[in-house]
Amino acid sequence: MPLFRAEHGGAKARPRRRRTRNMEWVGSCGKTDENGHVLSLTRLCLLSLANNMKDMWAKDYADNYLDHYSFRYIMGPFTLLPGELVEELTWLLCTRKQMSRAALHLMLVPQLRGLSLESCPSLVTATLCAHIAARCRGLRSLDLSGGQQLPSKVLCETLCCLPALRSLSLAGTPCDRGVIKAIAQRCPLLRHLDISRCHLLSPAALLPLGAPLPPLPLISLLALDIGFGEQEGDPAAAAAYLLLSLPGLERVAMEGLGQACCLIQQRQFNRSDGFTDREGVPRLVELWRDWRHRQGTDTCRTMREAAAREEEEEERTLSDGFGSDSEEEARRDGGPNCSQNQTEDRKRGGDLSDDGCLVLQLKDVKGISCDFLDSLSLACPNISSISVHVDDFENTRGESQGSLLATGLQAWSAQLRSLSMYHPGPLVNLLPALQVACSSLVSLTLEGVKIGPHTPLLEVIKACPGLRDLLISAEPPTTPWEAEDEEDQRAEQNLPRLANLCSLTLNFSYEHSQMKPVMSCMSLEKVLKCLLAGSPLLEKLSLVSLPCPLNGILQEVLDLLHLHQYFFADSTNSPLMPLGRVQRVNLLRTDVTMMTVRSLMQRSKRLKYVDVSYCWRISQVEWMHCERSTEVQVVWL
Structure with missing residues (x-):
């Protein structure tokens, strides 16, 4: 493997013609992916590279060069590959936990465009x-x-050398204000930035992102769980500053976002003057005037374009002999001017009027509390994804958080696609809001909720017929509650189904010192049967520390799968089967047995991964025997 260190000012290599090839261009070697499709020759070659990376491709470099030399470039087999293939190989090695320092050095080639x-x-x-x-x-x-x-x-030195960056994630790194300044000054094309969990950042440290002129083309800014502000109002003031100075934002996750929308809607800009003066940035009222000017310019441009289209249409009409003298006179006058258009827009109460509402482009927001949903709905009518924190108490007007949530979500009821809520109270408190917003949902996340005898899980399922992803992270019940009576059990044939569900997570909190959960929630069995048997597209399943027996439920569902396979031996005529497409299963801290796990592996042909850690009915001997006799990765602790 020839290696060399390039000097500055050396001869330039002749540029190669870029190879553009479909990665699925050919191939049939008897191996299939998780969907049952035959792998392409390209993918098989990449898998071979990944499997032999440690012992072949990176061995010579690791043994002889890695800790002895520092090469500016490395000439090797990967410099000949298109950047897309090098990126996919990097992804394969990382996801399969096979990436090493030597392998990574070899794959840092000039044609690489993405690195995660x-x-x-x-x-x-x-x-x-x-x-x-x-x-x-x-x-x-x-x-x-x-x-x-x-x-x-x-980090600063690295980012200064990467001016072509469009997407950057520094979540959980020691990113500080200096790094933010480097991003603002040296990454003019950046569209996506994730600086979540960067505890060295205060809200004020984000202000340089809004300083460049023209502003950064950011459409996504994720900055949750960063350092605390110097004063209580700093997060809201910083969020308002960024909303006004970055007009292209569509996805935002920040503390104080709801308060910022309220501040802007009510024109309470003087409340943040102390913050902006302290940080040496323009006041919010100045940013507001600039925003109105930009909106006015855009409105005039739009109206001029519309007038031009109307003029072209009139000319075509006149050329056909259908025009009138008045139409010809209007065409010569050129239509209404910009000032007239602005006057009409003010009369309509648009963005240019003093009393008009600011309309932001946000579609995905996180870090909102119920108290500010009304201001958010006025400022952001196009939201399709939202994450809300719902407290378990009433506000100063005596309104419950659940009613505020239902009222706030009403504005987006027909367009909301993803909803995430954290609520440290009974799930029943959220049901009115779910019934308002869930008809259009494809993703629902409920965290911190408490489960009790009257928890409306079935009602939640009925309200969300189109869900593809469902995650419920709940507190276990504090008192036992039994299954429903026989009359309710006879109604099982009418239970709702989630025909489009692909990912299901139902996790209950537990203490690590606890050997197994208390089986106190027996009526949860009906909900699990409903979800498992009525979701034939399910691919990812996570059931953790369930407070009810799970082994029998899985056996019943697997028996249904067995019946389907028996009566529909020809897969081309078979209907969708329960658990037939599942690929990853997490059954941590449940009562499942190894016999049930084996049945699942035998009947679910696409299964790749099973986690049965802390399952007290599975012994180490059973696990070791299963691990040796199957290709499915089985995890047990």
Whole structure:
């Protein structure tokens, strides 16, 4: 493997013609992916590279060069591959936990356009960042999430060498104000930025993102769980500043976002003057005037274009002999001017009027409380995804958080696609809001809720017929509650189904010292049967620390799967089967047995991963025997 260190000012290599090839161009070697499709020859070659990376491709470099030399470039087999294939190989090695420092060095080639090291943050070091800055200056996407070994100075130096970045994730890194300034000054094309969990950042440290002129083309800014502000109002003031200075934002996750929308809607800009003066940035009222000016310019441009289209239409009409003298006179006058249009817009109460409402482009927001949903609905009518924190108490007007939530979500009831709620109270409190918003939902997340005898889980399922992803993280019941009577059991044939559900997570909290959960929630069995038997597209299943017996439920569902396979031996005529498409299963801290797990592996042909950690009815001997006799990855502790 020839290696060399390129000097500055050396001869330039002749540019190669870029290879553009469909990655599924050919191939049939008897191996299939998780969907049962035959793998392409390209994918099989990449899998072979990944399997032999440690013992072949990276061995010579690791043994002889890795800790002895620092190469600006490495000439090897990967410099000949298109950047898309190198990126896919990197992804394969990271997801399969096979990535090493030597392998990563070999794959830092100039043609690489995307690099994600989120799944192996231990490899993200200052030395690696120096190699990235020297070798991969054309990167458009970079993810260094979790790289806690990186000094902020190294991050700044790296980002200054990557002007083509469109997407950057520094979540959980020692990112500080200096890094934010480097991003604002040296990454003019950046559209996506994730700086969540960067505890060295205060809300005020984000202000440089709104300073460049023209502003950064950011459409996504994720900054939850960052450092605390110097004063109580700093998060809201910082959020308002960024909303007004970054007009292209569509996805935002920030503390104080709801308060910021309220501040802007009520024109209470003077409340943030102390913050902006302290930080040395323009006051919000100035940003508001600039926003109105931009809106006015855009409105005039739009109306001029509309007038031009009308003029062309009139000319075509006149050429056909159907025009009138008045139409010809109007055409010569050129239509209404911009000032007239602005006057009419003011009369309609549009964005240009003093009393008009600011309309933001936000579609996905996180970090909102119920008290500010009304202001958010006025400022952001196009929201399709929202994450809300619902407290378990009433506000000063005596309104419950559940009623505020239902009223606030009403504005987006026909367009909301994803809803996430954290509520440390009974799930029944959220039911009115779910019935308002769930008809259009494809993703629903409920965290921190409490389960009790009258928990309306079936009502939630009925309200969300189109769900593809359902996650419920709940507190276990404190008192036992039994299954319903026989009359309710006879109604099981009319239970709702989630025909489109692909991912189901039902996790109950537990204490690590607890051997097994208390079986106190017996009527949960009906809900589980409903979800497992009525969701034939299910691919990911996580049932953790359930307070009810699970083994018998799985056996019943697997018997249904067996009947389907018996009567429909020809898969082309078979209907969709329960658990027939499941690929990953997590049954941590439940009463499942190894016999049930084996039945699941035998009848679910696409199953790749099963976690049965802390399942007290499975012994180490059973697990070891199962691990040796199957290709499915089985985890047990």
